[in-house]
Amino acid sequence: MMIAKTESEAYVTQLLEDLGAIGAERGGGITRLLYSESWRRAQSFLAERMEEAGLEVRYDRVGNLYGRLPGKSPEAPVILTGSHVDTVRSGGKYDGAYGIAASLAAVRELKNRYGQPKRTLEVVSFCEEEGSRFPLAYWGSGSVSGAHPLELADTAEDPDGVLLGDAMREAGFGREDQPDPRRRDIAAFIEVHVEQGVILERTGDDIGVVETIAGQRRYIVTLEGEANHAGTTPMSMRLDALAAAAEMMLVLEKAASRAGEPLVATVGRMKTAPNIPNVIPGTVEFTLDIRHLSETLLTGFCEAVLGKFRSIAERRSVGFSIQTALLSRPVPMDPLLTGKLEQICRERGLAYRRMMSGAGHDAQSFSSLCPTAMLFVPSRAGISHSPGEYTAPEHLATGAQVLTEMLHELAYTDA
Amino acid sequence: MMIAKTESEAYVTQLLEDLGAIGAERGGGITRLLYSESWRRAQSFLAERMEEAGLEVRYDRVGNLYGRLPGKSPEAPVILTGSHVDTVRSGGKYDGAYGIAASLAAVRELKNRYGQPKRTLEVVSFCEEEGSRFPLAYWGSGSVSGAHPLELADTAEDPDGVLLGDAMREAGFGREDQPDPRRRDIAAFIEVHVEQGVILERTGDDIGVVETIAGQRRYIVTLEGEANHAGTTPMSMRLDALAAAAEMMLVLEKAASRAGEPLVATVGRMKTAPNIPNVIPGTVEFTLDIRHLSETLLTGFCEAVLGKFRSIAERRSVGFSIQTALLSRPVPMDPLLTGKLEQICRERGLAYRRMMSGAGHDAQSFSSLCPTAMLFVPSRAGISHSPGEYTAPEHLATGAQVLTEMLHELAYTDA
Numbered sequence: 001m002m003i004a005k006t007e008s009e010a011y012v013t014q015l016l017e018d019l020g021a022i023g024a025e026r027g028g029g030i031t032r033l034l035y036s037e038s039w040r041r042a043q044s045f046l047a048e049r050m051e052e053a054g055l056e057v058r059y060d061r062v063g064n065l066y067g068r069l070p071g072k073s074p075e076a077p078v079i080l081t082g083s084h085v086d087t088v089r090s091g092g093k094y095d096g097a098y099g100i101a102a103s104l105a106a107v108r109e110l111k112n113r114y115g116q117p118k119r120t121l122e123v124v125s126f127c128e129e130e131g132s133r134f135p136l137a138y139w140g141s142g143s144v145s146g147a148h149p150l151e152l153a154d155t156a157e158d159p160d161g162v163l164l165g166d167a168m169r170e171a172g173f174g175r176e177d178q179p180d181p182r183r184r185d186i187a188a189f190i191e192v193h194v195e196q197g198v199i200l201e202r203t204g205d206d207i208g209v210v211e212t213i214a215g216q217r218r219y220i221v222t223l224e225g226e227a228n229h230a231g232t233t234p235m236s237m238r239l240d241a242l243a244a245a246a247e248m249m250l251v252l253e254k255a256a257s258r259a260g261e262p263l264v265a266t267v268g269r270m271k272t273a274p275n276i277p278n279v280i281p282g283t284v285e286f287t288l289d290i291r292h293l294s295e296t297l298l299t300g301f302c303e304a305v306l307g308k309f310r311s312i313a314e315r316r317s318v319g320f321s322i323q324t325a326l327l328s329r330p331v332p333m334d335p336l337l338t339g340k341l342e343q344i345c346r347e348r349g350l351a352y353r354r355m356m357s358g359a360g361h362d363a364q365s366f367s368s369l370c371p372t373a374m375l376f377v378p379s380r381a382g383i384s385h386s387p388g389e390y391t392a393p394e395h396l397a398t399g400a401q402v403l404t405e406m407l408h409e410l411a412y413t414d415a
Numbered sequence: 416m417m418i419a420k421t422e423s424e425a426y427v428t429q430l431l432e433d434l435g436a437i438g439a440e441r442g443g444g445i446t447r448l449l450y451s452e453s454w455r456r457a458q459s460f461l462a463e464r465m466e467e468a469g470l471e472v473r474y475d476r477v478g479n480l481y482g483r484l485p486g487k488s489p490e491a492p493v494i495l496t497g498s499h500v501d502t503v504r505s506g507g508k509y510d511g512a513y514g515i516a517a518s519l520a521a522v523r524e525l526k527n528r529y530g531q532p533k534r535t536l537e538v539v540s541f542c543e544e545e546g547s548r549f550p551l552a553y554w555g556s557g558s559v560s561g562a563h564p565l566e567l568a569d570t571a572e573d574p575d576g577v578l579l580g581d582a583m584r585e586a587g588f589g590r591e592d593q594p595d596p597r598r599r600d601i602a603a604f605i606e607v608h609v610e611q612g613v614i615l616e617r618t619g620d621d622i623g624v625v626e627t628i629a630g631q632r633r634y635i636v637t638l639e640g641e642a643n644h645a646g647t648t649p650m651s652m653r654l655d656a657l658a659a660a661a662e663m664m665l666v667l668e669k670a671a672s673r674a675g676e677p678l679v680a681t682v683g684r685m686k687t688a689p690n691i692p693n694v695i696p697g698t699v700e701f702t703l704d705i706r707h708l709s710e711t712l713l714t715g716f717c718e719a720v721l722g723k724f725r726s727i728a729e730r731r732s733v734g735f736s737i738q739t740a741l742l743s744r745p746v747p748m749d750p751l752l753t754g755k756l757e758q759i760c761r762e763r764g765l766a767y768r769r770m771m772s773g774a775g776h777d778a779q780s781f782s783s784l785c786p787t788a789m790l791f792v793p794s795r796a797g798i799s800h801s802p803g804e805y806t807a808p809e810h811l812a813t814g815a816q817v818l819t820e821m822l823h824e825l826a827y828t829d830a
Contacts, residue, residue, distance in 0.1 A: 197647025214646060218692060228797050230681035230704045231629060231773030232612025235671050237797075242682055246664035253658050256650050266645035267657055268692040270685065277633060277683040277702040277740075279800075287692040289645045325692075358646030382643050 008105055008404070009397035015101040016396070019045065020093035028387035029090025033133035034164075035063065035171040042085050046100060046125050053108035055123065061150070061178040062143045063127035063171060067104065069111055071120040071411065077187035077370070079411045081106065081403065082124030084140055084362055088132045092389020094194040098377070098396060100125045102192045106404035110412065117411035119187065126362055134164045141365035143181035150181075188337060189366040190406055191374045192399045194391050196359050198382035206398050207352040208376035209341045212293035213364045214262070214356050215330035217302050219288040221248070221309065224319030227274055227282030242272055242281035244318045248309045252288070255305050262356040263301060265290045293330045293356045331364040334371030337406075341375055344405045350398065375402060423520055423819070424812035430516040431811070434460065435508035443802035444505025448548035449579075450478065450586040457500050461515060461540050468523035470538065476565070476593040477558045478542035478586060482519065484526055486535040486826065492602035492785075494826045496521065496818065497539030499555055499777055503547045507804020509609040513792070513811060515540045517607045521819035525827065532826035534602065541777055549579045556780035558596035565596070603752060604781040605821055606789045607814045609806050611774050613797035621813050622767040623791030624756045627708040628779045629677070629771050630745035632717050634703040636663070636724065639734030642689055642697030657687055657696035659733045663724045667703070670720050677771040678716060680705045708745050708771045746779040749786030752821075756790055759820045765813065790817060
């Protein structure tokens with residue numbers, strides 16, 4: 001099956017430009033927060049594009065937007081593809097938006113070339129994934145899977161104290177007569193996304209086929225030493241919380257290196273008190289972010305490292321406490337779908353690699369519902385969540401083409 | 416020479432209570448910033464006490480306050496004793512105030528018992544030492560030594576943009592007709608101070624006889640790595656500025672331990688950017704505060720450690736730059752005066768030790784002008800620069816008595 005590379009490339013690139021103007025800021029970043037004015041304009045824009053492509057457009061009760069191409073077997077479960085329309089604050093053009101653009105380009109192309117599929121194809125623009133406005137990420141795909149019941153809307157508040165439910169209603173959603181977001185009719189979910197990492201750029205691969213979305217552990221570690229005068233307190237009489245933290249950070253780094261890829265472990269945020277040049281730090285609070293594709297290895301690593309931290313704190317007579325901030329299990333992609341994606345890449349002569357997704361995605365909401373697969377395209381320098389986010393048009397096009405062929409196989413053939 | 420312990424103790428304790436009420440805050444801390452209203456009241460209060468004690472009171476042009484007991488030989492250089500009246504924000508009752516109280520108690524006692532001394536005795540309340548309002552510490556004693564020319568008053572601004580010179584004039588100082596602060600007529604300067612450290616409390620000594628005021632090096636180290644996604648960036652592809660800082664902090668700690676007392680080395684303040692839990696830290700800035708009583712050892716230590724830091728940064732491919740924030744040489748106290756203080760302690764059966772002053776003091780301004788000596792009394796738990804600052808009345812009294820005997824020897828005898 002041949003798809004005109006330039007037409008697909010042009011469609012996706014143009015869609016991303018147009019969508020990237022919605023919520024664009026003077027500094028170059030894009031901010032489209034759930035239910036905001038720019039968010040509404042973006043969904044309206046996509047709804048128009050879906051209509052233009054000949055799809056049946058509808059929203060569900062939480063504002064997820066679907067464009068449907070009905071199949072010859074209407075009762076057969078649906079092949080779903082898409083991503084999220086919201087952004088982080090001052091984000092880039094590609095995160096989420098690319099998945100929607102590629103899905104729309106693919107389904108439009110398939111309809112134009114092959115007409116009605118055997119099974120229904122739907123493009124989705126999920127209303128929210130990033131958790132950048134309300135402390136509730138994956139509100140879109142989580143509502144579809146049932147992980148986030150509608151009642152949660154009345155518990156989450158944004159930094160200005162606005163309830164998610166109120167914002168939802170003000171945006172025209174949350175009505176009883178609108179379709180329940182939960183779905184049980186999905187046969188498969190395929191998502192394409194920019195990698196947000198540096199692996200594909202470094203290895204020179206065109207496509208990353210995701211095997212597993214990493215499990216995550218996030219902790220907050222608090223150390224209590226004794227603040228004291230930096231000039232008058234001998235080294236042997238100190239309880240320096242920052243020195244203790246430094247020892248722990250090095251232990252973490254060494255353990256992560258020893259564990260080997262794909263384990264990643266990061267101390268991203270650190271608070272020191274009193275944080276004055278001539279005072280020994282009495283209190284330090286730092287975050288841990290640890291990810292791996294194996295639940296067993298992830299749990300084992302965390303237990304071992306936190307145990308080492310405890311020993312260090314004891315030896316240094318520094319108070320030690322841990323709070324678990326996040327615990328999410330690895331999410332495996334469907335082996336058959338993943339195998340199909342690889343086969344498509346091989347047949348097209350594309351350089352590809354199997355890889356872990358270090359970041360969370362809407363695909364993880366679906367894994368318990370139906371077979372799910374993801375593919376990545378390279379990100380320049382791994383930059384994401386910033387205006388510097390970039391993927392070259394040829395890579396955008398390649399991802400869209402692989403997706404198109406995948407959807408063709410799933411919706412038009414009997415394979 | 417016998418001094419009624421209880422009378423001296425009562426005088427000093429009462430003076431500290433009264434002075435401690437001036438600038439007192441609801442939280443228990445004391446704030447008396449240079450030239451502020453509470454500062455003026457404190458100096459007025461002390462001027463009254465000096466008059467009550469029969470001393471001739473005068474201010475100099477920058478607001479240093481002197482109480483003079485003229486000697487039989489008026490041209491002979493002056494024996495000076497005292498400390499600073501200002502505080503840090505929300506400081507304690509003893510830092511600086513104790514030195515003034517002990518000096519006043521001592522000179523008052525000597526006058527009452529022995530009348531006119533051979534050499535003139537003066538008690539001084541220096542206007543400023545802490546650098547807590549303007550970025551110019553030792554404004555008081557530095558004006559006396561000449562280290563701080565008067566012109567500096569028109570360069571220093573407080574956080575509200577007020578010029579030191581304007582504040583000085585508004586407080587009634589800075590006039591041509593007021594005495595030039597610079598003095599060339601001082602034979603010796605003796606300062607008593609609370610230790611602000613834990614050594615005397617731990618060793619159980621009553622008195623610390625200062626040998627040297629530590630030299631200091633303060634640096635700001637900036638590391639530039641690469642901020643990136645904590646989930647998607649493999650460990651081997653990271654330039655983690657915080658991990659680099661952690662390695663450096665441990666190296667510093669080990670080197671300081673190996674160097675042994677009295678070297679102290681501290682990372683007190685650290686800034687991490689972007690300081691977000693799921694982003695690898697791209698930039699870290701941390702302070703170094705290193706002190707020792709030997710200029711050679713201090714310089715050697717800093718060179719070695721900064722060299723190690725540079726190597727670590729290179730190995731980790733992290734950008735590295737250092738800014739020197741402070742460079743002050745160790746200040747030796749006068750051996751003869753120090754020897755006299757020890758002799759007095761021995762004769763009184765006091766437990767004492769020779770020690771380094773890890774903190775800077777007004778005494779360091781005088782060391783180039785005249786023989787200088789300092790003695791310390793214990794600080795509970797080493798707490799300073801906070802309302803928790805405390806020294807027991809008996810220790811306060813002991814320090815005042817040693818000072819009295821020292822001043823007697825210097826001003827009343829031919830020794």
